[in-house]
Amino acid sequence: LFIVLGLIMVPLAADAGGPELRASHRTGANARVAANLPADMIATLTSTYTTKELEEDLVVVGDEYCIACHSWSAITHEVKHRKALRIPMGINTLIAGKGVVADYDQNGVDDFMQGLDFNTMDSVFDPYKPNAPILSYRASDDRYFMTIGSLTVRIEITQGGTGDWKQRYLTTIPVTGTPSGWATDQYVSPLQFNEKTYEWVAYHPEHWWNPDTLEPNFGPRPPVEEVAAIGRSYSKRCIGCHTTGFRESMSQDGNGEWIYRPFPASLVPPDYKEQYPDYDRDGIPDIVNIGCEACHGPGSAHILGGGDPDEILAPSTLDTYESNELCQQCHVRTASVPNGTYGYPYRDDVGENWIPGRTEMPVSDFYSEHAGWWPDGKTSKQHHQQYEDLYNSSKPTFAFHEIKCVECHSPHKGGKHMVVTRIQEGELTIPTSNDNNTLCLACHATHGAFEEITPEMVAEYEENEQEIGAIVSAHSYHPYGPERSMGLSRCSKCHMPKTAKSAINYDIHGHTYEPIAPEKTLMYQEQGGMPNACAVSCHAQKVNSFGLGYDPDIGVWDAQFDRDLAEDLMYWYGPGGMWWDTEHEESSAKRAIENSLAPGAYVPKSEDHAGSE
Template sequence: MRKLLVGGALALSSALALFGCTLTGQLPDAAVTGVVEDGSAETFRKVADATVWLIPAADVAAMAKTPIEVRKDAKNDEPLEDNLAANRDRYLKAKTNAKGEFSFAKVAGGKYFVYVEPANARYLPGGDKARKALTTTELGQGPLKIKVSGNVPAGATYIGSSRCISCHEDQQHFTGTLHRLGIAVIGKASKLQDYSRFPEFNKGLNKLLAGTKFWFHGYDGKRGFDKYHISTKAPADAGSASFTATFYKDSDGKLKFRTENLRDPADKPRVYPVEMTYGGGVYKQRYLVRVGENVFPFVQFNQNGSDAYADRGRKEWRDYHGDWFYNEQAKKLVDPPVAKSFDKECASCHYNGYTLTKTAAGNYKAGSANDKNGELDIDGDGRPNELNMGCETCHGPGSVHDKADEIDMPATIVNPKKLAAERADMICGQCHSRPQGNLNNDQPVNKDNKMILPGTARNVYLKDYTTREDAGKNDYWADGVHSKAHHQQYTDFIKSPKYRNGAQLVSCADCHDLHGGAKFAHQLKKDVKSVEACNSCHKKAADLKQHVAEKAKCTVDVAAITCASCHNTKTMQTGSGGKGLVARDGKNYWANDITSHLYDVPRKENVGFKGVAPGAAMPIPYSNACGAACHKV
């Protein structure tokens, strides 16, 4: 169902543009011609019967001034598709002929996003000219060549990343990305996993293999996953300890741990094998424990943590659901609840081609793409499965593409670069946000327990794959705007001017090299500590000294800061974070790990900061450690 009219200012601005009254100055009218194709410069087909739309940039700019609605059937959360839905009877359009050619005899002077709607499901809407608004001067300079993305053919199945890389050898570096390294079988690295860029990836694991005993004490049932303090020494108050977990390398060479009940010595100890690591490249690592047919995460190593920190969440080791292994009411050791297995609660955002089946015994068995170099056979069919994101996560199941004739290949696979930014962002956004899906947990799956295919529209995702559209109240700081919980980059991003504006609609891949070719942390194409990371687009702010003086009245030496110091505030915590500014009373503010993707500059008047004790305050630029030179708090 198409969304209802946005109306008001958007309709007015589109009417002005169509009748030659623009908000962009005296740009000339222009005749516009072009062609719509798929594929590359060498191998392509012309796309016939497609509709080419000109969406006025003024309408998108007007939409950006309205607060985004995060809900199903919202009228302003898809900048191009929502504007088009509201103005189909007003916007200029042209059909492509059998040769893929189109023409507009006269386009009123202004700026437009060029958006393609294919005639059928063989291709996806958008096109590579849908992200940057073009002036009529640019549009009229010569025939436009628009490339559109193919779609996932009906019946296509997952074939695994090894098959993809066997043809696309130039993308081998994908195996060194954290999307590929997230889950690893202990002692058995996959050929699809290159850890060379992360020499301390298994720093926590190595401590466990050497032998480590943890005391779980100070239970607080009001907390989330870390209800216990966890320490490698017995607590001073022995009565506060509930149980211990001792990790060791067994005679069979496998990592295991033994739980012992400190409140009831007669309770028989339990032993569990640790099969896999979960994370380790940045900030934290958890450990996947085998219990019957399922695995469960247990214990978190914070790479930047310190036992000198009083906050239990910022120490070197942090509890992760010790409450699943010990029942405080019964004072007994227990096995984790089947309903909380990794297969059911977490795996959908990690496994390539995720599936989930509930067995007759009430267990949940996850599946994923078979791959000869997969990490582990998890579904018992004798073939290894790919337990991390693969090529097909972003490009779609590849079986039809793999067998297609060369000329047909572009139409049988998704190319995110040729999608409108709002659809490309959705590929990342489904997991870098905090909705609840049809399992009523953080997995955004539909009623068939499947994730979206790449190229899916945001509204389809919200309607069919979520029961709660995004983060809950407790996942934000007190201002209700800035994300507090981790994996909420997209949650923030769609509220930023980069997602909705009248100039250039940004996608995640504009800053991050998702194939892993970039040399900077977090797969960034530019060094975030350099001005170049931002001013390649924000040219008006290239003079950082002038920009800081104008915007913040700040006299700090600009050699000591970058754009990221103020605009990339790390509000979200996933590991331990780090120390921020020390206040005049000697109390310490904190910085967190994950950057807010709002890109705003939260000020000290923010309700999440002003009047809040330093240890509980929202991290803002004012309280960053770099502020010591000029800030007094």
């Protein structure tokens, strides 16, 4: 069987050996994108992989092949999914989303180039002096380094640093016992730079210093077996959610190192070279980060099939549960099953990862949940738990409209949180933003408290802001100023309060959509208390509404200040509340409390989603 692609003929196996696209995901479309890829691109693809790999239809080819035909992919490299893992390069210094962003004293020189020595300053690394980290940069070969005691390691890859949360650093360690003289795996350094506070914090320092003696764990060139036993392996703990596909099953070599084999990047755009690190150090740039095929599935069969739509997953055809599974792959806090070997969804007994469109079992069969909750068991305390949050709400199973993640977030968009910038209602286009409430009102208009707001009013927001504001204020009992610094009457301030931590307290929105009532702060005092929406969004540190002053420690919820503030807030939002009565039978606040205390997340089960218990 031969398919004509551009100017060349590419042989395809008549009976491919790998799993086909699931029948339920085939579009049945007759039209196909014209796969007029340049001949050299096809030749590069077919020469990069073995015939067997291509016949199995499970080859991840990389975004550059997608961009060749799909014009919307032109922004692919600006999406934050693509920017997590990067090669640190001097030319990109202090550029968010591209280079090293650490600059603690804000002097315009990154801390590695500055030669920051934590032994000569006060920092979180004081307990480890005189063996605290020393940072350095070598311009001659454009290399970043970290020294601890007598050991100097290369900073091979950075993670994060997009201007939102934090940046961490993956290292290559010189060792004895390997042919190259370097460890094979990537090991996470103890350095974390928090972008909002310009602060260095320690990240799992026990992997670098002995917790009892505070001496370094490693000498100048430690045996590789020691590094494997003590070091914090990125391949074991993290890589599954920061890459697109596994070329081989995860394994552990004779030295105890964890081995991840990525797909090689046969095409690397010069302007985005930093996004293609050589993760396994075989001399070939690799496809890491989250690219097109993380959601659409492996693209080789689609390309070599002349753009056959039945050889690629179209997420727009999926039902709510299946669509949300694409995000579930990573936006959960998990361990692999059945042995808990890896820190991401993976079948560690058979060496399989979940593949969009190909794997019959649901994602939930590939992990056990290890989420971090506040005492109510529903509110996220740790980050990357958005999927658990969502299914702790009624949104994805709502009788009138089941919510998909992609209705609010676009994987094809750049910008903070990748929020959609427009919603289409029939022929009406509604520009959307979280900060002015249009993202929420685009759907909630004409319903409930917002029945007097029409979609047309939301689409022409500036012309109707005063009328919309009056209606929203009647619901929120607060003045209307969602785009001001305090976000007055902004929907997400109450319904999506920031309760989880990525870098600092609190920098991650909840996704249960339930406004956390002040009484829950008091309800769980014996467990240390927990945030409530009113306090964490505004009243604890932004405004002194009740003469209590400001919260001296936003990370603590069982201090006298927290109890006093919760009691004052309950006069308005609580049992018998003047604004929202959490005991009244018809009160939406009562239902919010009941929903947030309900046992267990509801995950729909059906014949199509068997095994999702």
